[in-house]
Amino acid sequence: SCVHPDRPEPLDLHLGMFLPTLLNQATPEQMERFFTPAWNLRIIGTYAQTEMGHGTHLRGLETTATFDPSTQEFVLHSPTISSIKWWPGGLGKTSNHAIVLAQLHTQGRCHGLHAFIVPIRDMDTHVPLPGVVVGDIGPKFGFSEVDNGFLKLEHVRIPLDNMLMKFAKVEPDGTYVKPPSAKLTYGMVFIRSMIVGQSALALAKSCTIAIRYSAVRHQSELRPGEPEPQILNYQTQQHKLFPVLAAAYAFTFVGQYMKDTYRRISGDIHAGDYSQLPELHALSAGLKAFTTWAANAAIEVCRMSCGGHGYSRSSALPDIYVEFTPTCTYEGENTVMMLQTASRYLVKSYRQASVGQRLQGSVSYLSEAAAQRLRPRPVSGGAAPLSTQDLLSLVHLYQRRAASLVELAAKSIQQELQRGRSQEEAWNHSSIDLVRASDAHCHFVVVKLFVDKLEQVDDAAVKAVLSTLALLYALKGLADNSGDFLQAGLLTVPQATRVSARIKELLEELRPDAVALVDAFDLNDRKLNSVLGRYDGNVYEHLYEWARQSPLNATEVHESFHKYLKPLRSRL
Ligand SMILES: CCCCC/C=C\C/C=C\C/C=C\C/C=C\CCCC(=O)SCCNC(=O)CCNC(=O)[C@H](O)C(C)(C)COP(=O)(O)OP(=O)(O)OC[C@H]1O[C@@H](n2cnc3c(N)ncnc32)[C@H](O)[C@@H]1OP(=O)(O)O
Numbered sequence: 196s197c198v199h200p201d202r203p204e205p206l207d208l209h210l211g212m213f214l215p216t217l218l219n220q221a222t223p224e225q226m227e228r229f230f231t232p233a234w235n236l237r238i239i240g241t242y243a244q245t246e247m248g249h250g251t252h253l254r255g256l257e258t259t260a261t262f263d264p265s266t267q268e269f270v271l272h273s274p275t276i277s278s279i280k281w282w283p284g285g286l287g288k289t290s291n292h293a294i295v296l297a298q299l300h301t302q303g304r305c306h307g308l309h310a311f312i313v314p315i316r317d318m319d320t321h322v323p324l325p326g327v328v329v330g331d332i333g334p335k336f337g338f339s340e341v342d343n344g345f346l347k348l349e350h351v352r353i354p355l356d357n358m359l360m361k362f363a364k365v366e367p368d369g370t371y372v373k374p375p376s377a378k379l380t381y382g383m384v385f386i387r388s389m390i391v392g393q394s395a396l397a398l399a400k401s402c403t404i405a406i407r408y409s410a411v412r413h414q415s416e417l418r419p420g421e422p423e424p425q426i427l428n429y430q431t432q433q434h435k436l437f438p439v440l441a442a443a444y445a446f447t448f449v450g451q452y453m454k455d456t457y458r459r460i461s462g463d464i465h466a467g468d469y470s471q472l473p474e475l476h477a478l479s480a481g482l483k484a485f486t487t488w489a490a491n492a493a494i495e496v497c498r499m500s501c502g503g504h505g506y507s508r509s510s511a512l513p514d515i516y517v518e519f520t521p522t523c524t525y526e527g528e529n530t531v532m533m534l535q536t537a538s539r540y541l542v543k544s545y546r547q548a549s550v551g552q553r554l555q556g557s558v559s560y561l562s563e564a565a566a567q568r569l570r571p572r573p574v575s576g577g578a579a580p581l582s583t584q585d586l587l588s589l590v591h592l593y594q595r596r597a598a599s600l601v602e603l604a605a606k607s608i609q610q611e612l613q614r615g616r617s618q619e620e621a622w623n624h625s626s627i628d629l630v631r632a633s634d635a636h637c638h639f640v641v642v643k644l645f646v647d648k649l650e651q652v653d654d655a656a657v658k659a660v661l662s663t664l665a666l667l668y669a670l671k672g673l674a675d676n677s678g679d680f681l682q683a684g685l686l687t688v689p690q691a692t693r694v695s696a697r698i699k700e701l702l703e704e705l706r707p708d709a710v711a712l713v714d715a716f717d718l719n720d721r722k723l724n725s726v727l728g729r730y731d732g733n734v735y736e737h738l739y740e741w742a743r744q745s746p747l748n749a750t751e752v753h754e755s756f757h758k759y760l761k762p763l764r765s766r767l
């Protein structure tokens with residue numbers, strides 16, 4: 196990471212999950228024994244939860260940890276081929292320890308998934324320990340710097356106090372002591388919260404490269420006989436890139452909010468107050484999925500907006516994409532995360548609101564919607580007047596769309612039940628609606644946080660341009676999801692037409708500030724690592740220099756001529 200601070204590297208899991216899991220789940224004695232050597236890289240660890248057969252379904256994980264009171268040890272074992280730990284970063288060749296998630300068996304009973312610190316390589320020779328079969332899982336889409344690995348445990352014994360026991364415990368006689376809350380052992384909320392900020396960074400880098408390049412790239416003819424214009428003057432180029440720019444700002448604010456919320460609530464949890472954990476889980480799961488899906492698509496828009504040179508590694512956009520895209524899968528596959536937010540939070544809150552409960556946090560609007568349902572509908576019934584200028588009214592529109600889609604999902608479950616389907620089937624047959632409800636809820640949260648942030652901006656000029664970005668973000672989202680708003684009776688066709696016209700005006704308004712707005716991310720050339728996105732805009736000279744350094748150009752005549760072409764010629 197000293198060369199490219201953002202490139203994935205084998206120690207990411209050690210820094211990003213092994214250390215934080217110790218901080219969250221180790222006892223003071225275990226901190227003493229493990230944290231210090233881990234901080235000094237004597238111990239190098241990873242987080243081994245996913246198996247070949249299960250990544251999402253945690254309760255289906257097969258690795259076992261069976262307590263043996265006669266020796267005061269746990270026996271860690273991979274009972275089947277599908278139970279082999281698979282994917283953990285840094286596991287293949289780098290780590291000498293792993294936090295292994297395994298089903299805890301003691302006194303003949305299974306107590307579910309718990310975390311165990313398992314030494315896997317000799318601390319001096321780095322040779323795998325007895326009973327440990329470990330290696331790299333082979334080439335991947337990207338992440339080639341990381342040795343994502345497999346781990347097969349064959350009756351490996353570890354001492355009793357290698358089980359992380361801050362919450363749950365096993366006593367010397369094998370008695371299991373339950374944690375204060377079963378949810379505390381899940382973990383993963385920390386990284387999901389951090390990933391929201393990673394989405395913002397990926398967007399900021401991508402649109403900085405694409406907008407700067409679009410300011411120096413001249414192509415085609417706008418007015419006959421005039422010089423070729425900057426491609427940033429094409430309305431279609433602005434329509435591709437300025438909403439990405441707006442999203443980069445939006446997600447930056449959401450990423451800060453997510454980090455602050457994580458810090459606040461995990462502080463409460465450390466103090467023994469678990470009441471906010473459901474909100475933190477739902478928010479981090481939903482926003483992780485929402486922002487990574489959006490950023491994933493936007494990086495590709497930025498790459499393609501740079502034409503051929505966008506496809507060159509010199510642009511950095513292919514690498515940004517390859518390194519970012521697994522965030523949609525790891526730390527909770529996005530669809531599954533959206534379903535968690537809907538099923539474990541939004542529908543539950545909807546039902547509480549329907550019986551008059553006052554809701555707090557990001558779902559408080561569901562109480563308002565429930566109260567609304569009880570009031571007689573206005574005769575007009577039609578959509579409220581739409582202001583394409585007033586941000587607060589747009590926030591309200593997103594709130595009502597979310598409330599409407601949560602209600603639609605909850606009603607779908609009700610209808611399925613009335614058809615005689617079981618609970619599980621009713622939920623499964625409503626899961627498309629559940630995902631839409633979560634998506635709409637997260638979209639509302641993002642728009643609301645963007646507008647809230649503007650209240651904190653004092654400088655009038657900065658506030659004005661950020662308001663334009665917030666308007667573009669909100670109106671583009673309205674246009675992209677107009678079906679939801681039309682279906683919910685929140686938008687009319689004439690209003691939708693006005694929205695499209697307003698978006699075109701905003702693109703024109705933003706054009707003069709576009710380069711300054713990406714410069715404001717202050718991403719230096721080393722961090723961007725992009726010939727197209729260079730601050731000095733001197734692209735062509737550096738593109739030529741970059742190509743000259745290609746390994747293929749080390750010799751004027753490549754050995755392939757003599758080895759293949761020439762012999763081939765002689766045979767034809
Ligand atoms: C410190 C320095 C930092 C420096 C950083 C430096 C570098 C960092 C760089 C990069 C970062 C590092 C690494 C990045 C690269 C790769 C990392 C990838 C690592 C991984 O890829 S690592 C594996 C991730 N793999 C998953 O992510 C599994 C997903 N699968 C699940 O998560 C579950 O399978 C679920 C939830 C789908 C179903 O599980 P289930 O069936 O048991 O639960 P169920 O749905 O029944 O819910 C029962 C009750 O638990 C609550 N609940 C559930 N989950 C909770 C949670 N997390 N927290 C709190 N409450 C939770 C519910 O809300 C409900 O609550 P209630 O009962 O009240 O409704």
Ligand SMILES: Cc1cc2nc3c(=O)[nH]c(=O)nc-3n(C[C@H](O)[C@H](O)[C@H](O)COP(=O)(O)OP(=O)(O)OC[C@H]3O[C@@H](n4cnc5c(N)ncnc54)[C@H](O)[C@@H]3O)c2cc1C
Nearest residue numbers: 242244245249250251282283284521524525526527528530
């Ligand atoms: C680059 C990378 C690094 C990783 N690093 C680690 C690591 O360090 N440690 C670790 O433990 N793991 C790691 N993983 C594994 C990762 O956490 C899992 O791949 C992820 O949790 C998804 O689980 P899965 O692979 O089983 O996918 P599956 O869950 O099998 O997903 C396949 C499809 O099934 C769908 N699906 C699954 N369950 C449901 C459901 N209930 N309802 C509806 N649809 C469903 C999904 O939406 C998806 O479309 C890493 C993965 C990658 C790609």
